[in-house]
Amino acid sequence: xxxxxxxxxxxxxxxxxxxxxxxxxxxxxxxxxxxxxxxxxxxxxxxxxxxxxxxxxxxxxxxxxxxxxxxxxxxxxxxxxxxxxxxxxxxxxxxxxxxxxxxxxxxxxxxxxx
Ligand SMILES: [Zn+2]
Numbered sequence: 001x002x003x004x005x006x007x008x009x010x011x012x013x014x015x016x017x018x019x020x021x022x023x024x025x026x027x028x029x030x031x032x033x034x035x036x037x038x039x040x041x042x043x044x045x046x047x048x049x050x051x052x053x054x055x056x057x058x059x060x061x062x063x064x065x066x067x068x069x070x071x072x073x074x075x076x077x078x079x080x081x082x083x084x085x086x087x088x089x090x091x092x093x094x095x096x097x098x099x100x101x102x103x104x105x106x107x108x109x110x111x112x113x114x
Pocket of ligand 1: 035036037038039057058059060061062
C-alpha cells in the first residue's frame with residue numbers, strides 16, 4: 001500500500017477528480033469556413049456533430065461557407081440584376097438610340113439648311 005502523501009501528490013498533479021473519464025477529450029474536428037471578405041476561420045465542432053453549411057465569420061460577422069471558391073457572401077456581392085434593372089437598361093439603350101437618331105436628324109437638317 002502506498003503512503004497517503006503519494007496519493008495526495010498525484011491528486012494535486014492531475015486536477016480532474018476522475019482522470020479515467022477526463023483524459024480522453026471529446027473527439028473534435030476543425031472545420032474551415034470562408035467568408036466573402038477572404039477570412040478563413042477554423043471552427044471546432046464535435047466530431048459527431050454535422051458542421052453547418054454556413055457559419056458567421058468570427059472576424060467580420062458575414063456568413064461564411066465551407067467552399068473557399070464560393071463563400072456565401074460573394075453571391076450577394078455579385079451585381080444582381082432585377083427585372084427592373086433590365087428594363088431600365090433596355091430603356092436607356094432605346095433612349096440613347098432615339099437621342100442619337102434625333103441628334104443625327106438635327107445635324108442633317110442643319111447641314112441641309114447651311
Ligand atoms: Zn470575414
